[in-house]
Amino acid sequence: MFSFNILKKDKETKARIGILRTPHGIIHTPNIAIVATKGSIRGLSFDKANRFGAEIFMINTFHFFHNNRYEIVKKFGGLHKFLNINYPLMTDSGGFQIFSLGFGMEHGVGKVADIFPEESNIKNLPISKGRNLVKVYEEGVEFISPYNGRKIFLSPELSIKIQKALRADIIFAFDECTSPLSSYEYTKEAMQRTHRWATRCLDEFGKPENQVMFGIVQGGEYEDLRKESAKYINSLNFFGYGIGGSLGKSKKDIIKVLNWTIPLLDENKPRHLLGIGEVDDIFNSIEQGIDLFDCVIPTRWARHGAAFSYKGRLNLKSSKYLNDKRPIDPKCKCNICKKYSKAYISHLLKEKEIFGIILLTEHNIFWILNLFKEIRQAIKENKFLDLKKRILKYW
């Protein structure tokens, strides 16, 4: 029921196109999973996204766990039935929340921090941003729910049990996502724990027919750890691989991490770069051999007023667009760009009209999916680097 086939490899780079088959449909790679954390693409229906070319969606275990909502979904027979859709789905394991509700929240940093993790700089971080709601143990993780303060405990086994109940086609092993500010020692400790958790996840998972699992490579920004992790995760019986965790202090570090990691992974299995999705990072990662992404940026930027365009990121909340009668992106073939001006959308966003967010979400999702279509076509025609050069001129 599941398979992954590589159709063509780029001649100049490690980019490749492939087909990932699941019981709910096929995914042409490289591709991006549209994020629908709580079972909704904020501002757009699954059907519409699918019409724009979305072939797989990413939903989150933690958000169906902290409120025990997975029990309801289980009674429905899984997410497909609960959401009443028939598209391929993947679920994240909850491992990202170890970072986002823990260190990331405490220090206000993302996965790619543009800062140095020395003491002196940590002091200058906005540590008042939040407290650490996460305690990691060998057995699992204690979260203090950010929603109601309740203590909840998630283990590798429980994450897999929940993901089996949710019944997404592709699930992820429960890992610990570390911070760019974590020390070498801590990153190593967390990586080794993630490795032990990986085998516990596989044991719990068994061999179901309707789901496959991706293991996650950790190791932060450290070459020896990344290589060790890639070798170890590759030695286990996963269907594919996620590359997760801290990807370093700058965008260049992402390339380094992928360059260390990917050559050590079975080339016939799909590789998913967790959470990444800015335009330049997409090109650089595909060039290193990444097949799948997922990212909140298209929808989040839309809610925050930013648009994708061939001229780069546009902040449509800016008053300078109120006189602009042209579409967001004159080269974009989406209905929003066919019909609406930047002026109108800017006006809606400034007035906090929800319709502005809906229009922009539709455009951003369409735009990013179209970019992946162009990338696949380019690889097919051996023009990947040409396309990269052309697009990244403005990104």
Added chain:
RNA sequence: CCAGGGGUGGCGGAGUGGACAAACGCACCUGGCUGUAAACCAGGCGCCCUCGUGGCUGCGCAGGUUCGAAUCCUGCCCCCUGGA
């Protein structure tokens, strides 16, 4: 005309002798956002500059008291409520 209340930065609205260029909210401007605690967050928002525990102007208008006034006093102007 009488009685009472009130006039604070673009707007709303605190403050009622010193730490007030004036809380807070809105609006406005600029940034940020990468496995979603995010329709969010951060910064700026009188004028000037060498951008600082800097200078100037400033709380209806004019004057006064005081070391010091948005805050107290006097006069004037305007607004609101009730009465004739």
